[in-house]
Amino acid sequence: MSEQGYQPLTLRNAVAGHLGGGTPSRQVPSYWRGQIPWASVKDFPxxxxxxEDTEEHISTSGLNASASNLIPAGTPLVCTRMAVGRATMSSVPMAINQDVKALFPAPGVSSAxxxxxxxxxxxxxxxxxxxxxxxxxRTQDYLDIEAPIADTDAQPVIxxxxxxxxxxxxxxxxxIAKLKAVKLGLLHDLLTRGIDANGELRPPQSEAPDLYKKTDQGWIPLSWDVRPLSEYTSSEITYGIVQAGPHIPNGVPYIRTGDMSGDSLVREAMLCTSRRIAGSYTRSEVRTGDIVMAIRATVGKVLSVPSTLEGANLTQGTAKISPNASTDESFLLWAIRHSRSQRAIQLEVKGTTFAEITLGALRQVPIAAPVKINEQREIGKRLAAIDMQLQSEQQYLAKARAKKSGLMDDLLTGRVRVTPLLAEIAQQKGSA
Known part of the structure; x- marks a missing residue:
């Protein structure tokens, strides 16, 4: 239920005192690499x-010989220089430097x-x-910032x-961090060792050299081959519209390098050209499952075309790669993303301020792949599965952050009170 917000006060109404810090002399080695965590701005996520810990630690002598102070665990800490306003608290006693202030809560205010x-x-x-x-x-200016202060009994619930x-x-x-590490390892293993007839990763080349052959792209399984990228496509690799003209609402969307900054192509964010102009570039019209590569700026970035962009087009900065019937589209996407292919692409990039790769050079980029499409499909399926899992977690994280932002604004301003929660907690205590 929405109610009138908490009375606006200043932060100093919630703070009983504050303490700064300092830096021990770097010229005295004995002041450093001790057992005391020493917090600076770089430790504030x-x-x-x-x-829980800091990048640098100081000794007791370093603490005593400097303006630093040892702050009790559970004390809010805030950056007053560089990452201004960024705040956290330590789980252990911790020293701080001069860019950090410890703020001690006033009576009736909880640290959390x-x-x-x-x-x-x-x-x-x-x-x-x-x-x-x-x-x-300045600390005084920081403490003068207007802040709504919740009632004492509401603070712990908030x-x-x-x-x-x-x-x-x-x-x-x-x-997400673990999934990224697993994905990186899986990408390397699947695209260098592949999958045998039993559906298992082949043993590494060092353990089973008879299962591999040496190529210009390094060791690959015997049943694999290295061919130019153009031999994996059903049509010539090409770029798109030279002059798209002004944006036409409900026109034909076209994919720019700027549209490839994320992990997927998003239809709603794209500009559109007229159907007349797009009709002159049918060669660069994309279909679901095609691969789009940035050939300018972020050269080598590749994304798959979703069903929402069926019939879309490209610009001069992007190129269409359409896998042929003997090539699995998911496998080819990951094969191009592999460091082996990316190195080959970067070797062909021209220009320093305006990086780009020619279509001729792109068509000749060597790609190592299983000859049999069934192995390609299995590799593509496994990599797509972990990528979907990673994307799911990233979407959940974005939603959780948005929810927290909304709740912070509602609960800390008092627009939404925690009275129902307080009543629930009181009822639980009474029945205990």
Whole structure:
């Protein structure tokens, strides 16, 4: 239920005191590589709840010989220079440098809630930062930032709700990191060793040299071959429209290099040309399952054409690669993405300020592939499966971040109160 927001106060109403830090002399080796974590701006991840460790550590003598201070675990920390307003708290006692401030909560304010409040006002802190090369904010100016302060009994619930989302976000980030590592390893193994008749990865060349042959592209399975990219396509690799003209709503979308910045092609973000102009470039009209490559700027980036772009076209900066009947489209996409093919592509790139590859050079890029399409399909299927899993986790992460952003705005301003949650918690305590 939407209600009137909390009364706007200043941050200093939620802070009982603050403490700065410093840096031990770099000229004294004994001050460094000790057991005390020493936090600087580089240790502050965006919107993170906890710092468990730091890149650098100092010794007790380094702490005593500098302006640094040892901050108790569970104390909110905020950057006042460079990443201005970025806030977190440590899970262990931690020293801080001069770009970081420790903020101690006022009576009736919980540390967990104060941290969320600091993260909420980060955009205001960034807006007030000054400096030509390195931006910063004075502590007094930071404490004067307007901030809504929740009722004491509501603070733990607000922090609990937001921390639950933080945990989900952190766990999803860890899953994504693991999936990326698995995907990278699988990409290397499948595109260098392939899959045998039993559906298993072949043993490495070092363990079974009789199963491999040496080529200009390195060791590949005996049942594989290396051929120019053009021999895997059903039509000539070509670029698209030279002059697309002004954007025509409901016209024919065309794919630019700028449309290839993400992990997939998105129809809604594209410009459209007239059907008359597109009709003059039927050779570059794409179909579902075709591969589009950036041949300018981000040369070598490849994406698959989704069904939503059936009949779309290209520009001069992108090229159409249409797999033939003997080539699995998913396999070819991953084969081009492999480091072996990317190295060959980059060797043909011309220009420094305006990088590009000619169509003639692109058509001759060597691609190593199984001769039998069944093995290609199995490789493509396995790589597509882990990629779909990765994309699913990334979509969940984006939704969780958006949900957290909305909840922070609702709960911390008081537009949405936690009264129902408080009643539920009280009822649970009474029945315990």
């Amino acid at each position: 965006e919107q993170s709840r906890i710092i 809630y104060l941290l969320k409040l600091l993260q909420f006002i980060q955009p205001k802190a960034e807006a007030q930062a000054v400096g030509s090369t390195v931006k910063g904010i 922090a609990l709700v937001l921390n639950t989302l933080d945990t989900a976000i952190h766990e999803t980030q860890a899953i």
